[in-house]
Amino acid sequence: MAQHTPLYxxxxxxxxxxxxxxxxxxxxxxxxxxxxxxxxxxxxxxxxLASHFPSFVCPVDIADTRGQMALFDxxxxxDWRTTVLDIGYGLFDQFFTVLPEIGFEQEAARRGxxxxxxxxxxxxxxxxxxxxxxxxxxxxxxxxxxxNEATAFMFIQRLSADTAGxxxxxHPAAVADRARRHRPARFLVRDLSRQAAWRTDRGPYLDxxxxxxxxxAGIAAAHRRARILAARLRRSIRRTPQQSGLAPPGLIAxxxxx
Amino acid sequence: xxxPALILVGADKGGVGKTTVARTLLDYFTAHHVPTRAFDSExxxxxxxxxxxxxxxxxxxxxxxxxxxxxxxxxTTDSTVTIVDVRAGLLSPTLRSLRDIGFxxxxxxxxxxFVVFHILGSSIASLNEIEETAPFVTDAKYFLVxxxxxxxxxxEWDQATHSSYFKKLKDAVAITxxxxxxxxxxxxxxxxxxxxxxxxxxxxxxxxxNYSFVLRGYVRHWLGNVWAEYDRVKLLDIFDAxxxxxxxxxQTAAGGSANRP
Numbered sequence: 001m002a003q004h005t006p007l008y009x010x011x012x013x014x015x016x017x018x019x020x021x022x023x024x025x026x027x028x029x030x031x032x033x034x035x036x037x038x039x040x041x042x043x044x045x046x047x048x049l050a051s052h053f054p055s056f057v058c059p060v061d062i063a064d065t066r067g068q069m070a071l072f073d074x075x076x077x078x079d080w081r082t083t084v085l086d087i088g089y090g091l092f093d094q095f096f097t098v099l100p101e102i103g104f105e106q107e108a109a110r111r112g113x114x115x116x117x118x119x120x121x122x123x124x125x126x127x128x129x130x131x132x133x134x135x136x137x138x139x140x141x142x143x144x145x146x147x148n149e150a151t152a153f154m155f156i157q158r159l160s161a162d163t164a165g166x167x168x169x170x171h172p173a174a175v176a177d178r179a180r181r182h183r184p185a186r187f188l189v190r191d192l193s194r195q196a197a198w199r200t201d202r203g204p205y206l207d208x209x210x211x212x213x214x215x216x217a218g219i220a221a222a223h224r225r226a227r228i229l230a231a232r233l234r235r236s237i238r239r240t241p242q243q244s245g246l247a248p249p250g251l252i253a254x255x256x257x258x
Numbered sequence: 259x260x261x262p263a264l265i266l267v268g269a270d271k272g273g274v275g276k277t278t279v280a281r282t283l284l285d286y287f288t289a290h291h292v293p294t295r296a297f298d299s300e301x302x303x304x305x306x307x308x309x310x311x312x313x314x315x316x317x318x319x320x321x322x323x324x325x326x327x328x329x330x331x332x333x334t335t336d337s338t339v340t341i342v343d344v345r346a347g348l349l350s351p352t353l354r355s356l357r358d359i360g361f362x363x364x365x366x367x368x369x370x371x372f373v374v375f376h377i378l379g380s381s382i383a384s385l386n387e388i389e390e391t392a393p394f395v396t397d398a399k400y401f402l403v404x405x406x407x408x409x410x411x412x413x414e415w416d417q418a419t420h421s422s423y424f425k426k427l428k429d430a431v432a433i434t435x436x437x438x439x440x441x442x443x444x445x446x447x448x449x450x451x452x453x454x455x456x457x458x459x460x461x462x463x464x465x466x467x468n469y470s471f472v473l474r475g476y477v478r479h480w481l482g483n484v485w486a487e488y489d490r491v492k493l494l495d496i497f498d499a500x501x502x503x504x505x506x507x508x509q510t511a512a513g514g515s516a517n518r519p
Contacts, residue, residue, distance in 0.1 A: 065441040069472045076471045102475025 004114050005079050010146075011087045011095070012120035013130055019120055020048045022146060023086040026118075027053060036081035040071055042095065043088025057084075062091055068098055075104075079111040096134055105140040115141045262332040263371035263497050266352065268344030270387050274379040275405040277305045279435060280343040282484045283375070284310050285454045287339055289485075289519070290494060295337040297328055299345045299352075306343045308450050311462075319348055319355075329361060332370060338497060349376070349387070353394035365397045371497055372398040375433075377405055388430075396429075399496055405435040431491050436483050442476040445469060453481050457519050481519040 010023045023039065027049075030037040039057035041050035047059035061067040075083060087095050099105070108115055115138075119131055135143050267280040280296065284306075287294040298304030299319035307314045317324035319342070332340060344352050353374075356362055365372040374395050378384050388402065446456045449469065457478045461467040488494075 065439055065472065065476075069441075069470045072472045072475075073470050098472075101479045102472050103478055104475070107471060107475075 004112050005082065007075065007083045007085070007108065007113050007115045009085045009087065009115060009117045010120065011092055011117055012122065013089055013092045013127065014122055014124060015089045017120045017122050020086055022118055022120065023049050023084050024052055026084050030082050037084065038078060038081055039084040039086070041086050042091050043086065045088070045090065049086040062094055062098065072102060072104060076107050076111060079113050096137070100137055105138060109140060117141055117143045118146050119143055120146045260338045260497065261371055263339045263373065264332060265339060265341045265373040265375065266344055266349070267341060267375040267377065268349035268352065269377040269379065269384065270347050270349050271379040271381065271384040272346030274377045274384065275435065276377045277343055279375055279377055279403055279405065280306055280341055281309055281453060282481065283341055284313060285452050285481065286485055286488055289454060292339055292497065293337040294339040294341060295335060296341040296343065298343050299348060309452055319344060319352055325355060329359065350390050353391060357394060362394065362397065373401070373496060374398050375401045375403050377403045400430045401433050401491065402430050403433045403435060406437045433487050433491060436480060438480040439476040442473040445473045446477060453477055454519060457481065478519045485519065
């Protein structure tokens, strides 16, 4: 059977929705699984992912042609190892404009590279529309919506703040306070901790060490976050390719192992 | 045998992209299996010749012997289409010469297909060329080419000026050449190969090259848009060869042409 190499593209058209967190989780997972991996951080202003993994994540600015060559020429050449792209929201439009223009999907198909867009959803009204547009524009690419409950909360909070004068979306003052004090990822942990489902998940990589943190407490917290997100990703990814019928058998096997 | 056809690609102003358009035409006809030859009138060193060494010859359009070399062989050559990349400043004189030798009369009688691609610059002087050229192209297929490859504007912001030039000739058809990424354009210049060869990642000797995938992608996309313009104006239908060409141009399942770059 032909070899299929996944290319994970983590994208969102809004900031602070958890793109880099998902990218970090994927990279850590593949790294601990011993799979050859390379990453690219497409946020030239805040290359957070590259700063976490300086040895195998390269910061790239695709705002100009030289940067596009640095990224896409390497992507098509790297058809043997898993690749993770973290697309900064500022270059979201640029990335998804260049991709079809240079015929990336066709070349990827020729080389056995399977692009999978992990699209971080949010509550903004344009997001669903944008998701549908991209699916139409890139018919050979697999799209997986990633729901980050914490950011959904943040958007509701933001929406409430915007319309506070109109008293349309009143919410307790404690909620706003919580939004100020905690990072979105921690909201995710707290929000999901009320659900029973996540407790049943026992991923093998949870026993590994050297994950994210500097302290034991930090590592434990990061593991909890990783487990929850990975479980959600697994569910989304398993469902979507089979439903769409776009994924080749090799890919399904590949992403099931996630 | 198909009726011979002559295509002049020219402008009196320099640097407006005449050779670029001639190159896209050569690629277009090559891809559609239309036998084509070309002449580059940038004597003694031709730019078109640098890219299409096999198909193009350098001529001096002002010399009678070279005019004979082009015109007298139109009906005897194996090529259905002859493209002449006219050097800057020589479009009007060349058209006058064609009138003087009776070529335009032959066109009027339907013995020869004559097509003019008039490449326009963004200056009033360039647009004024339309008026000078008009008397010679009454029986020709006349295309006004707006070349946006240099980020040019054609007075669209001033509709009165724009209309006074582009709507004056009712038989003239406007063609738009979109902008090509600068680095991609320069890389093809360096490679000195036809656009199609560049897209196919081949060098001058038809060996595998190592051009950037991104730049090839930009050229492919741009060339596709240029050819879409040629399809829009039904360029192939102008030539008798079109009947043969259609048979050699199968449609893909998606309805597009299999000859896309």
